[in-house]
Amino acid sequence: xxxxxxxxxxxxxxxxxxxxxxxxxxxxxxxxxxxxxxxxxxxxxxxxxxxxxxxxxxxxxxxxxxxxxxxxxxxxxxxxxxxxxxxxxxxxxxxxxxxxxxxxxxxxxxxxxxxxxxxxxxxxxxxxxxxxxxxxxxxxxxxxxxxxxxxxxxxxxxxxxxxxxxxxxxxxxxxxxxxxxxxxxxxxxxxxxxxxxxxxxxxxxxxxxxxxxxxxxxxxxxxxxxxxxxxxxxxxxxxxxxxxxxxxxxxxxxxxxxxxxxxxxxxxxxxxxxxxxxxx
Numbered sequence: 001x002x003x004x005x006x007x008x009x010x011x012x013x014x015x016x017x018x019x020x021x022x023x024x025x026x027x028x029x030x031x032x033x034x035x036x037x038x039x040x041x042x043x044x045x046x047x048x049x050x051x052x053x054x055x056x057x058x059x060x061x062x063x064x065x066x067x068x069x070x071x072x073x074x075x076x077x078x079x080x081x082x083x084x085x086x087x088x089x090x091x092x093x094x095x096x097x098x099x100x101x102x103x104x105x106x107x108x109x110x111x112x113x114x115x116x117x118x119x120x121x122x123x124x125x126x127x128x129x130x131x132x133x134x135x136x137x138x139x140x141x142x143x144x145x146x147x148x149x150x151x152x153x154x155x156x157x158x159x160x161x162x163x164x165x166x167x168x169x170x171x172x173x174x175x176x177x178x179x180x181x182x183x184x185x186x187x188x189x190x191x192x193x194x195x196x197x198x199x200x201x202x203x204x205x206x207x208x209x210x211x212x213x214x215x216x217x218x219x220x221x222x223x224x225x226x227x228x229x230x231x232x233x234x235x236x237x238x239x240x241x242x243x244x245x246x247x248x249x250x251x252x253x254x255x256x257x258x259x260x261x262x263x264x265x266x267x268x269x270x271x272x273x274x275x276x277x278x279x280x
Contacts, residue, residue: 070103093110125171128168131164162196
């Protein structure tokens with residue numbers, strides 16, 4: 001007769017899980033601050049950040065003003081980071097730096113506050129509030145700790161996420177262009193070049209500015225076309241001066257020729273109108 005050990009193994013596992021849970025709950029409900037602190041440290045070192053966080057929360061108030069408070073609060077901030085609760089992580093790291101201004105961990109806390117916001121930074125198509133917060137935090141860190149070993153990492157990350165902000169600004173300008181909102185598109189392209197003067201996309205941006213200027217002029221009321229076609233030619237001259245051998249040159253030249261022709265036609269029409277008035 002075969003005896004199945006499966007029910008026994010299941011029961012043993014259930015007892016083990018129940019006892020483990022009971023042990024944690026017993027510690028949590030003990031009210032013994034020293035025991036809670038000791039076990040919180042053990043859980044933290046073992047990487048069980050959720051349990052560590054739960055116990056730290058119970059003792060933070062009890063240790064306020066004591067030497068252990070600094071360590072508890074610092075690790076408590078890290079539990080949020082390790083659990084990917086980056087909003088709370090950023091908050092508690094910043095709060096730690098403000099509360100423990102002379103702490104040996106203050107530099108790390110200031111860095112981690114900015115880094116937590118960096119972890120919240122989404123793809124460039126989404127809202128970039130946390131990206132801006134991260135840049136602000138990293139820049140403040142560099143200014144506050146210019147000799148820190150973390151400065152190079154801050155600069156690297158800021159370069160990385162500024163590219164993301166540039167991508168978003170470029171996508172917004174292109175969207176205005178696609179929607180035929182040429183005035184808004186032109187303003188957005190101009191702002192893009194002002195904010196990111198070292199952009200690697202300058203050639204494409206100036207090409208789109210030229211196209212936008214041309215389409216804006218061509219779709220304008222007759223009395224505004226002359227000034228706007230002249231502006232298009234100015235954009236053409238700037239483009240040619242910077243990118244003489246551009247792959248966009250064929251279309252660029254066509255825009256220039258058509259703009260020149262339309263300016264000439266506008267001049268002829270104005271001359272005819274003046275002549276007619278004079279004869280009358």
